[in-house]
Amino acid sequence: MSDQTLLKVTDLQRHFPFREVQGLKMVRATVKAVDGISFTVKQGQTLGLVGESGCGKSTTSRLVTRLDEPTAGTIEFEGRDITHLKERELRGIRRDVQMIFQDPYSSLNPRHTVGSILSSPLKVHGLHQGKEKARVQELLELVGLNPEHINRYPSEFSGGQRQRIGIARALAVEPKLIIADEPVSALDVSIQAQVMNLLAKLRNELGLAFIFVAHDLGVVRHFCDQVAVMYLGKIVEYGDKKKIYEAPEHPYTQALLSAAPDINVARGIAPKERIRLVGDVPSPIDPPSGCRFRTRCWKAQDICAQQEPPLVTATAEESTRAFREGGVHLQACHFPEVKTDLVAEVEHSA
Amino acid sequence: MTTTPLNDVMAEGDPAQTSNVEQVPDVERPDRWWQVVWSSRKARIGIVIVAAYVLVAVFAPLVAPHDPLDSSFTPLAGASGENWLGTTTDGRDIASQLIYGSRISLLVGLFGGLLATMIALVIGMISGYAEGTIVDDILSFITNVALVIPTLPLIITLVAYSEVRGVWLIVGVIAITSWAGGARAKRAQIITLRNRDFVTAAKFSGEGTMRIVFREIMPNMSSLVAAAFVGSATGAIGAEAGLAVLGLGDSQSVSWGTMLYQANAQGAITQGLWLWVFVPGLVLAILMTGMAFINFGVDLLSNPHLREDA
Numbered sequence: 001m002s003d004q005t006l007l008k009v010t011d012l013q014r015h016f017p018f019r020e021v022q023g024l025k026m027v028r029a030t031v032k033a034v035d036g037i038s039f040t041v042k043q044g045q046t047l048g049l050v051g052e053s054g055c056g057k058s059t060t061s062r063l064v065t066r067l068d069e070p071t072a073g074t075i076e077f078e079g080r081d082i083t084h085l086k087e088r089e090l091r092g093i094r095r096d097v098q099m100i101f102q103d104p105y106s107s108l109n110p111r112h113t114v115g116s117i118l119s120s121p122l123k124v125h126g127l128h129q130g131k132e133k134a135r136v137q138e139l140l141e142l143v144g145l146n147p148e149h150i151n152r153y154p155s156e157f158s159g160g161q162r163q164r165i166g167i168a169r170a171l172a173v174e175p176k177l178i179i180a181d182e183p184v185s186a187l188d189v190s191i192q193a194q195v196m197n198l199l200a201k202l203r204n205e206l207g208l209a210f211i212f213v214a215h216d217l218g219v220v221r222h223f224c225d226q227v228a229v230m231y232l233g234k235i236v237e238y239g240d241k242k243k244i245y246e247a248p249e250h251p252y253t254q255a256l257l258s259a260a261p262d263i264n265v266a267r268g269i270a271p272k273e274r275i276r277l278v279g280d281v282p283s284p285i286d287p288p289s290g291c292r293f294r295t296r297c298w299k300a301q302d303i304c305a306q307q308e309p310p311l312v313t314a315t316a317e318e319s320t321r322a323f324r325e326g327g328v329h330l331q332a333c334h335f336p337e338v339k340t341d342l343v344a345e346v347e348h349s350a
Numbered sequence: 351m352t353t354t355p356l357n358d359v360m361a362e363g364d365p366a367q368t369s370n371v372e373q374v375p376d377v378e379r380p381d382r383w384w385q386v387v388w389s390s391r392k393a394r395i396g397i398v399i400v401a402a403y404v405l406v407a408v409f410a411p412l413v414a415p416h417d418p419l420d421s422s423f424t425p426l427a428g429a430s431g432e433n434w435l436g437t438t439t440d441g442r443d444i445a446s447q448l449i450y451g452s453r454i455s456l457l458v459g460l461f462g463g464l465l466a467t468m469i470a471l472v473i474g475m476i477s478g479y480a481e482g483t484i485v486d487d488i489l490s491f492i493t494n495v496a497l498v499i500p501t502l503p504l505i506i507t508l509v510a511y512s513e514v515r516g517v518w519l520i521v522g523v524i525a526i527t528s529w530a531g532g533a534r535a536k537r538a539q540i541i542t543l544r545n546r547d548f549v550t551a552a553k554f555s556g557e558g559t560m561r562i563v564f565r566e567i568m569p570n571m572s573s574l575v576a577a578a579f580v581g582s583a584t585g586a587i588g589a590e591a592g593l594a595v596l597g598l599g600d601s602q603s604v605s606w607g608t609m610l611y612q613a614n615a616q617g618a619i620t621q622g623l624w625l626w627v628f629v630p631g632l633v634l635a636i637l638m639t640g641m642a643f644i645n646f647g648v649d650l651l652s653n654p655h656l657r658e659d660a
Contacts, residue, residue, distance in 0.1 A: 067550060094556045107547035111569035121555035169551060 005079075006177055006209050007041040007064065012073035014059050032284050033059040035233035036073070038311075039226075041177065046203065046210040048224030048241070050217060050256070052281055056233040057213045061179045064211065065097055066090055077177075095125055098170035102182040104162035108154035114140070114165055115150035121172045139168040144198060160191035164198065171202065177209045184219060196223060217260045221245055229253045232284055232292040235311060239329035249314045249329070249336040251275075252293050273339070291334065299335045309334045383573075386650050393647020399640030407452040414446040418604045426621065435625045439616040444626055447604045448633060454605035455637065458521055458590040463583025465525035467532060467575060470582075474536025479563055481541050490537070496530035505589060509598045516600050520593060524586045532578040539574055543567045573651035580648055584641040591634050606630040 015030040034056040041047050049057045062068040064075060066082060074083045082093055101107035108117060118139055119132040128135040137147035143164040154162055163183065170178055183199070184192040196219060203210060214220050220227060220241075227244040229237040229252065237250040248254045258275040279296050282288055288295050294304040313329060314336040387393050406413055415434065416423075425441040427433055434445035477489035508523045509515070543549065544567065552566045568575075593599055594607020597615075601608065609630040613619075618626040650656050 065554070067553070091556050094554055097554075099551070099554050101547040101551065103547060107551055109548040109552075109566055109570070112566075120552070120557065124556040124561075166551075169555070173555070 004043045005040050006043050006045075006077065007211075008074075008076040009040070009064065010038050010074045010076075011036050012038070012060070012063055012075065013071050014056075014063055014068065015071045029285050032233050032287060034063065034070075035284075035287075037228075037230070037233075037235045038073075039228055039235065039238065041209050041211060043176070044203075044207045044209055045226065046212055046224045048220035048227040049211065049213045049230060050215060050220050050227060051230035052215065054281060054284065055230040056284075057215075057230055058181055059233075060230075061099075061181050061211060061213050065099055065179050066093065095173045096176045098173065098175040098178050100163075100166055100170050100178060100180040100183045103186050104159050104166055105186075107166050108162055110154055113151050113153055114145075114157075117154070117165065118169055118172055121169065125173055127173065135172070139172055140165075142171065142202070143168045158191075159187050160195060163187060163191075163195050167195075167198065167202070171206070174206075175208070177211070179211045179213070181213045182215070183212075185214065185216065192219070199223065217245075217257065229256065232281060232287050234292060234332065235330075236293065236333070237329075237331040238311065239331075243329040247338045247340050249331040249338055250293075250333045251297050251299055251337075253331075254339050291332070293333075299333075299337075301334070303334055307334070308332075314338075383651055387644075387647035390647040390650055392643040393650075396640040396643025396645075396647070399636060400644060403452055403456060403637050403640070406449055407456045410449050410453055414443075414449040416443040416446040418442065418447040418450040420446075426623065429625065435629055436623065438612065438623075438626060439618075439621070444609075444629065447609055448606070448629060450604050451606040451609060451630065452633070452637075454517060454600075454603055455587050455590065455634065457517060458524070459583040459587040459641075461521045462524040462528075462586030462590070463579050463581075465521060466529045466582040466586065467579045469525060469529040470532030470536055470578060471575060473529070474533035475540055475563055475568070477533070478537035478540030479544060479559070479567075481537075481544070489533075493530050493533045493537070496527075497534065499527075501527045502589075502592070505593065506596065506598060509593060515598075515602075517603065520590050520600065521586070524589045528582055528585055528589070532582060535574065535578065536571065539571050540567055543570055573648060577645055577648040577652060580641055580645045584638050584645075587634070587641075588638060606634050 012034055013032075013036050014034040015032050017028065017030045020027045020029060037056075037060065039047060049060060051057055059068070063070050066075070066085065070083060074081055076082065077093055077096065082090070085093070112120075115133065115136050118136040122128050122132050122135060133150070136150055140147045140149065145161060145164050145168070149156075154165065157165065163186075167183075180199070184195050187195060199210075200223060202208060210223075212220065212224055224241050227237075227239065227241050228235045229244065229250065231252050237244060237248065237253045244253060245257065248257055255275045255277045258273070259277075275298075277296050282292070282295055288305070290306050290308050291297070291300070291304040292308075294300040297304070309332045311330045311332040314331055381389070388397075415432075419442065421441040423433055423437045423441045423443060425437055425439050427437040429436050433443050435448065436444055438444060438447075473489050473493060477486045477493070480486045480489075505523050505527050508527075509519065512519055512523075540563075549562060549566055552562045557566070590599070590605065591607035591610070594605055595610045595614070597611050599605060599608045599611065607630075610627065613623070613626045613630075618624075
């Protein structure tokens, strides 16, 4: 695994302005969907973005892929600033960054055959000229589909098979980074495992980097190297998978992990410590002052409302350890505290 | 399709088998579009009717017993072996006029419908794909204006003030006065299609806007386009006849509308020439009914819920 940085995102921000009529007044407001986040993805690495609905995961993936333009911050791909490139200039980037979609039913054009769907990016980029068909069949084989099905329509495939076609399309242009936006959440649980294993296999064989957006913590643990936990448009905790799952420091991460179903309870082992969050996620139009999580946090004190906690290493030992071992672990809480007993020690085999 | 037994069974949920090739059972292909249209009894009737009209129009010189403009017959004759539907006040054969008149109606229907559909398609697609931009605002405004202008008075005014009176003028005028509704529908349709993931995926493939609009999106609205075409063709046929009845038709050619105009002007009803009045009106009504029936079949394409078990 090379240490070369592929994608560098700095202070990324996306505010959606909107106008609303309240009585006789016109009120201008902004939805702060993504409010200043930074992360990097190195070659061949996988970053997992987790968080509740509406925390800005999908907006982040739309910004990174430049389907949407950020209101502030920078996105660098292989050292090149792509933050404000125009559609035409993005052509080159489109080859290197591909996307896998959540819904395999709307991501494939029902009027085109599999062969046509997969050869379209090849034709646009002039790849494998004259040998498109062979390449398409190779791609189908790569994702575990029968290459003879090249002339079939998407409606003839099941959800899992359609998702494989979507994956094959992303691979067609030999990208370096794939953004997967909840790629398995629309599939049956039994099929999820197959598709995840396929993604893991492809990642290892082709050396791909991934940004993996998901709300399923189990899937993220299985697949990712680094994890960023998002809450209301901010990253609240960021670090190696092992750290996040086994020694989470931010109360929100702890609450998320605690909320995940635990097989041990079913086995009769005494339930671990449970954290129950109260209340709803506040509106991103008018987020709480200071720490955004304070309205639902059991540790909240006065300072949490006054000062926004920065995303830093929790302790001095932690930062020396991170320096020594290379595993960064950042969190944004005024009162970080390690909890180690939230997740059972049953490691998934990758 | 060759299948090795090893690959044949794909135990769901067993990740160990993911490297195998998944087999897709040979499901029945969805019906092709003509099968869907043909499956509707109404559409079958409509197709037969329109096909009969098309055959008559194409082979008019063979079918018609006389030249429609030949005025050498006995005026005001009743139906006979020589003149199947009798003759007009100036001695022309009504049956031959009727047969040649189908050419004008179908021509206006075909080209008026095509032109109106094309204008609607281009304006609707651009406006829908550019939703929310100034381009969309301008095109939507034009569409709205065209929608609220009363069509018939506008057509009459345009035709009355134009110097030439030909079929092509009628086609053009009908097209530019009847595209707005179709453009509206297509704009709405493209807005829903534009946000589908496959359009985003096409962007990721590096496809340009034109390619996305015409290759990715348009095939998904072909049934809507077909329905709009049949609808505007029907409207165009009716509009042509209406204009001709009002005396705004092409006086050089014979159409059902001009026949009705002549019949009215010559006082056919007071003279007891019922066939002269009713037969052109009847064939026109049957043709438009046939086309409306075809649209029942086309509707099945865009809305599968309507498909009957036939």
